[in-house]
Amino acid sequence: xxxxxxxxxxxxxxxxxxxxxxxxxxxxxxxxxxxxxxxxxxxxxxxxxxxxxxxxxxxxxxxxxxxxxxxxxxxxxxxxxxxxxxxxxxxxxxxxxxxxxxxxxxxxxxxxxxxxxxxxxxxxxxxxxxxxxxxxxxxxxxxxxxxxxxxxxxxxxxxxxxxxxxxxxxxxxxxxxxxxxxxxxxxxxxxxxxxx
Amino acid sequence: xxxxxxxxxxxxxxxxxxxxxxxxxxxxxxxxxxxxxxxxxxxxxxxxxxxxxxxxxxxxxxxxxxxxxxxxxxxxxxxxxxxxxxxxxxxxxxxxxxxxxxxxxxxxxxxxxxxxxxxxxxxxxxxxxxxxxxxxx
Numbered sequence: 001x002x003x004x005x006x007x008x009x010x011x012x013x014x015x016x017x018x019x020x021x022x023x024x025x026x027x028x029x030x031x032x033x034x035x036x037x038x039x040x041x042x043x044x045x046x047x048x049x050x051x052x053x054x055x056x057x058x059x060x061x062x063x064x065x066x067x068x069x070x071x072x073x074x075x076x077x078x079x080x081x082x083x084x085x086x087x088x089x090x091x092x093x094x095x096x097x098x099x100x101x102x103x104x105x106x107x108x109x110x111x112x113x114x115x116x117x118x119x120x121x122x123x124x125x126x127x128x129x130x131x132x133x134x135x136x137x138x139x140x141x142x143x144x145x146x147x148x149x150x151x152x153x154x155x156x157x158x159x160x161x162x163x164x165x166x167x168x169x170x171x172x173x174x175x176x177x178x179x180x181x182x183x184x185x186x187x188x189x190x191x192x193x194x195x196x
Numbered sequence: 197x198x199x200x201x202x203x204x205x206x207x208x209x210x211x212x213x214x215x216x217x218x219x220x221x222x223x224x225x226x227x228x229x230x231x232x233x234x235x236x237x238x239x240x241x242x243x244x245x246x247x248x249x250x251x252x253x254x255x256x257x258x259x260x261x262x263x264x265x266x267x268x269x270x271x272x273x274x275x276x277x278x279x280x281x282x283x284x285x286x287x288x289x290x291x292x293x294x295x296x297x298x299x300x301x302x303x304x305x306x307x308x309x310x311x312x313x314x315x316x317x318x319x320x321x322x323x324x325x326x327x328x329x330x331x332x333x
Contacts, residue, residue, distance in 0.1 A: 019234060022230075024234060025226040025227050025229075025230040026226075027230075028221060028225070029220075029221050032220060033220065036219050036221075037219060050222065050225065053225075054225075054228075054232075057229045057233065058232065058236070061233035061234075061236075110206070111206075114202045114203075114206045114209070115202050116199065126210065126211075126212035127214075129210040129212075129213065132210070133206060133207060136206075152203070152204070152207040153207055153210060153211060180203055183202075183203045184200075187203070
């Protein structure tokens with residue numbers, strides 16, 4: 001498909017409903033960046049991102065007849081991606097234990113900086129900070145993790161998160177509050193363990 | 197003392213990390229997913245497939261009932277066959293009747309007859325070995 005033409009989503013969906021395999025392929029290619037961003041951000045351990053993305057797309061095609069157009073199609077697909085990731089995270093049940101000893105030197109340095117409120121983590125430590133954030137988010141409940149990821153890392157608004165997840169804004173706020181409180185508690189526990 | 201905005205500062209640092217490399221679909225991914233989705237939707241569900249589980253369970257139930265009925269009908273025959281059969285162990289036991297102790301006379305041990313329990317006869321129903329020996333002899 002030429003890049004200069006805007007993607008005709010409605011036309012593509014009509015052709016997919018008529019069982020056009022080429023249209024289905026175009027739809028997957030068009031939505032892949034959206035889906036893979038969500039999958040990568042919420043990828044459970046030991047699950048390949050391609051497998052999870054494939055599961056999301058297969059669910060999308062299976063439920064396509066249920067799409068009534070009440071929300072934009074990308075939002076509808078995002079919800080499928082979010083719920084699929086949450087289901088996968090729930091299936092893991094056990095969360096990896098978070099210990100200071102498991103952190104790399106750079107991660108420990110970043111954590112030390114942010115906990116102690118000395119100086120802001122240096123830009124050079126952004127990768128370590130990202131790794132550290134991944135570890136910390138792994139300690140949260142899947143829904144709380146989803147909210148804090150979208151809110152604090154992807155900087156989406158409450159309304160946007162509500163549209164993506166299908167949760168009402170109050171619930172999103174409650175989950176964000178709960179997740180941040182849990183993170184603060186984790187920091188305190190880490191500091192305590194490090195001190196002892 | 198933990199900084200109250202520790203998480204916010206950590207998140208801000210993490211946001212500065214470069215974005216993941218490629219977000220386009222890997223080669224062949226879209227074609228594979230589309231083909232799989234279309235084939236999965238097209239696959240018709242036959243009546244036989246729809247009711248296959250019910251059918252299998254019904255057949256299994258009927259088979260069990262038939263087996264039970266057959267066992268019930270031939271039960272007396274089976275019992276008779278087993279009761280007529282004498283195992284080699286039983287036949288061997290018939291060769292050693294001398295092992296079975298003889299009834300003890302009450303006068304021989306110097307006890308009154310009322311204090312001595314009546315001696316079990318070889319044909320007594322309390323002693324299965326004696327009973328079998330009696331049958332064989």
